[in-house]
Amino acid sequence: MEKGENRIKQEDCSEDNLGAGILTLTNKRLAFDKTNARIMDFSKHFGETVMDVKLDDVTKVWKEGLLMKKVCFTAKTNDGEQTFKFGVFNTKDWTKTIEKQIS
Template sequence: MSEAEPRPGERLIIQEDCAEDKLKNGILTLTNQRLIFEKTEGRMTTLSKKTEEVLLDIPLEKISASKSEGFIIAKVVVELSDRSYKFGVLNTGHWAKEIMTQVNKSKPT
């Protein structure tokens, strides 16, 4: 089973083709349990993309903050305790808000 395969009780929240500053092109997926970034490789002849490998698989409890950054080239910034990732998604505000909504929902009450 691939790391990106859904886990028991896991459901898709949002998913988008994007790029991360250092990891390059891929698919960013937010579920109710984790944030996943899968590297993709485009094929010009068929205009399709192939998923190559899971580069990030971050449990929601490891995310300390998420925010929108920039104006012309906007990014959603996901902060962990020891590093941050910047993803170029279409609606950065929506992503930042939804990530934090899921992080807060995943916290034990």
């Protein structure tokens, strides 16, 4: 993390296209790190950061789904606008917290 950056929320989850990992919200950005898990010793290790989006680049935040609820956001990236959909435990809280950090 950068100087002056504070972690707000962090959760082990899965993204539709990126797979399993850990979603982290700070006061400056949203990041998603892939994880490597081993069943034999129940360990989980951080892998590479596959998504790192500044909060200024997030254009829209919403939640969707009835049974499989997801927090979703659209952000400006180097490849144009991209939409990310994360299966987190409390979509309502994640949505509110992201919106609060953006404003």
